Amino acid sequence: MNAKSLVLTKDQIEQLYALSELSTKAHRNNLRVSQGPEASSYREKAQAYKRTKLRLEALGEDLRALEDERQGLEKDLNSYEAQLKVSKGRLEHSTGGDFRSLPALQVEIYTLESKVGEYTDAELGLMEQLEVLGRERDLLEIEMKRELQDALAAKEELEALRADVAHLDQTLQSDIAKLRSAIEPDVAALLERVPTQIIDKVAFVIDLSCSGCRLRISSILMDRIKRFGGEVHYCEECGRMLLPERDLVQ
Numbered sequence: 001m002n003a004k005s006l007v008l009t010k011d012q013i014e015q016l017y018a019l020s021e022l023s024t025k026a027h028r029n030n031l032r033v034s035q036g037p038e039a040s041s042y043r044e045k046a047q048a049y050k051r052t053k054l055r056l057e058a059l060g061e062d063l064r065a066l067e068d069e070r071q072g073l074e075k076d077l078n079s080y081e082a083q084l085k086v087s088k089g090r091l092e093h094s095t096g097g098d099f100r101s102l103p104a105l106q107v108e109i110y111t112l113e114s115k116v117g118e119y120t121d122a123e124l125g126l127m128e129q130l131e132v133l134g135r136e137r138d139l140l141e142i143e144m145k146r147e148l149q150d151a152l153a154a155k156e157e158l159e160a161l162r163a164d165v166a167h168l169d170q171t172l173q174s175d176i177a178k179l180r181s182a183i184e185p186d187v188a189a190l191l192e193r194v195p196t197q198i199i200d201k202v203a204f205v206i207d208l209s210c211s212g213c214r215l216r217i218s219s220i221l222m223d224r225i226k227r228f229g230g231e232v233h234y235c236e237e238c239g240r241m242l243l244p245e246r247d248l249v250q
């Protein structure tokens with residue numbers, strides 16, 4: 001059947017409008033779940049939690065690296081301290097017979113004492129950093145737990161909305177199915193020409209523009225609509241079915 005030759009009756013136009021309205025309602029209804037404030041709130045909160053979790057993991061790695069460094073320092077420090085003890089013991093027990101080696105031993109003790117001082121300072125510095133990072137980790141852990149609670153609460157809210165919407169959608173879909181089955185196959189076939197991604201399949205002309213995409217209708221199409229007002233036309237921009245104006249319907 002040639003679409004151009006089909007002239008819609010008033011009832012058919014009303015059916016198409018009703019179907020388009022119901023479809024749009026069902027579409028908006030479902031969009032509320034994926035794009036509504038509940039969904040974005042959940043997304044934001046889940047992201048905040050993940051960000052904090054990652055920061056916490058990075059902080060944990062820094063802490064472990066610092067702790068390794070501190071343990072290495074401590075090992076060296078213990079070894080210097082042990083050497084120092086031995087050298088000091090040698091100095092104490094050195095008896096008069098070995099004067100020549102005494103200055104060398106004193107230099108050795110001096111060197112070891114500075115090493116011990118240097119390594120003690122370094123270890124204290126590391127311990128201070130560990131304490132600062134540890135406090136930061138404790139605070140982040142509290143923050144992460146709070147963010148997790150927030151994200152779970154937002155998820156629950158979204159799930160409740162999803163259930164409500166699904167319930168509403170069931171009613172809408174059954175209304176759509178009823179209406180669709182009431183529409184004559186010839187007329188329903190006209191709707192199939194509209195791109196599938198377009199939910200509200202029908203539009204009409206307002207101020208020389210398509211009410212669906214709001215773009216201006218070309219003068220060629222406008223001319224055809226004026227000459228064959230009762231026929232079905234499609235918007236050249238969005239593909240929606242442009243319904244004839246009601247007063248042109250026979």
Ligand SMILES: [Zn+2]
Pocket residue numbers: 203210211212213214215235236237238239240
């Ligand atoms: Zn359009």
